[in-house]
Amino acid sequence: MKRNPYQELVPILDRMQAAGELEYIQNAPLAPYSSFRIGGPADFAVWPHTRSALLDVLSALRELEIRRDLFGNGSNVLFADEGYRGVVIFTTKMNRILYRDGILWADAGVSFTGLAVRALQEGLTGLEFAYGIPGSVGGAIYMNAGAYDGEISQVCVETTVYDPNHALLGGIGEVTGAAQGFGYRTSVFQSAPEAVILGGKFRLKSGNPAEIKAKMDDLMARRREKQPLEYPSAGSTFKRAPGYFTAKLIHEAGLKGAMVGGAQVSEKHAGFVINKDGATARDVLTLIEQIKEQVVRQFGVEIECEVRIIPAE
Ligand SMILES: Cc1cc2nc3c(=O)[nH]c(=O)nc-3n(C[C@H](O)[C@H](O)[C@H](O)COP(=O)(O)OP(=O)(O)OC[C@H]3O[C@@H](n4cnc5c(N)ncnc54)[C@H](O)[C@@H]3O)c2cc1C
Structure with a gap:
């Protein structure tokens, strides 16, 4: 048997x-x-x-x-x-942060926004952009998360990884600097499917706490103003196509407010597909396909999903 x-x-x-x-x-x-x-x-x-x-x-x-x-x-x-x-x-229950001499070490599960707050408490500048990104340190490294001209690649100098298949290194170890392969919403970890990010090391500069806080508050206010935070979503659904603002293309394709089942292209920000009303994954995927098709048909531009689609098996 x-x-x-x-x-x-x-x-x-x-x-x-x-x-x-x-x-x-x-x-x-x-x-x-x-x-x-x-x-x-x-x-x-x-x-x-x-x-x-x-x-x-x-x-x-x-x-x-x-x-x-x-x-x-x-x-x-x-x-x-x-x-x-x-x-x-x-990883969200693994959330230890250590600080020494301008360097923060964070477990993969630390809230990325929480890490920005800790940097502020230590008077460190460089992580203001992370304030309001609702992910974990591991997810942020994997995705090379960024916003408003900031990006994890600018501050994450080392990632601790468990890599059973030795695609990046043997067993557990550190992937440092350029070897982390950061690019627009990508990292080397996306090409090593078995690799697990255990934590990151962030090198930051001393700053003025009042200025750091003012910048964080400003970025959060911009998010609240521009993004449909009142509905469930996964943030920007698509990556930027080189030379284009994807949300603008979707808007100009006349797709703002378009719905499939409970999924909708946000009326507030066309770059977000939102769960307006009990959407299923099938609704979201169908809407994504319709958006891609329309954008290719009307502008000849191929857009790529930023959201990671996780199959059932
Ligand atoms: C309202 C809203 C606003 C957003 N704004 C932004 C923004 O401004 N900028 C931006 O870049 N993103 C933004 N995002 C997207 C998202 O928050 C980021 O991509 C974030 O970094 C994902 O982190 P996470 O922990 O949620 O990852 P998850 O969604 O849990 O995972 C994302 C991917 O990372 C992999 N992963 C996660 N943790 C590990 C690990 N420890 N080891 C190996 N692989 C791992 C997963 O397998 C998956 O493929 C936004 C999302 C929302 C909902």
Whole structure:
């Protein structure tokens, strides 16, 4: 008879949960853990509390040959209506920050906005742009998150990675400087699917706390004014096409307010597909395809999704 690897996984998770090393849910609906508020049940969702607990879970899953994916705050993903066959691991309970001499070290699960606040508390400038980006440090490094002329590539000097397939390095180690392969909304970690970001090292400059705070407040006010923050979404749905503002193309294609089921092109900001009213992943994907088609047809420009689409299997 074919073995069921979940029968071996459950006692491991139970033991680790009892020891306070993680939390887990079997048959976990993913919608509450995605900023789109969309997604059916994952077989398991796990929240390790520490790096060592995360590494223990990863090694058990590897041994049992169970599919897994890592997420932070779920603010740049679209989970499938059918959920996820395997184990989704969320890093958000791994949130240690260390500070010394202008350098912040943050676990992958640290809130990116929280890291900007910590930088302000230490009188450090360089992370103001992160204030208001609703992701984790791991997700921000993976995506090379950025806003208003700031980008993670400008401040993240080193990423600690677990890389079981040795695509980037052997086992656990540091990927530094240019080797992090940062480009527009991309990093080398996107080409190493098994690699797991454990944390980042941020080199910042001393600044004037009042000026740092004023800049953060200004950027947050601009977000509130321009973005449909009152609806669930995953932020900008598409990447910028070289030489174009994608939101402008979508607006000029006459798509503002266009709807498929409960998904809508935001009337406030055409670059955002929002979950207006109980949207499914299928609604969002169909709308995305319609937008791409119209933009190619009307302007001859191919646009690429920034949101990561996570298949059920
Ligand atoms: C309202 C709103 C505004 C936004 N504004 C911006 C903005 O101004 N600029 C911007 O760049 N983005 C923005 N975003 C998008 C999003 O917040 C960023 O991309 C963020 O960096 C994603 O972080 P996350 O922790 O939520 O990642 P998730 O959505 O959890 O994951 C994103 C990708 O990263 C991978 N990943 C996450 N953590 C790890 C890890 N530890 N190891 C390996 N892979 C990992 C996941 O597998 C997935 O492929 C916005 C989103 C929303 C909803």
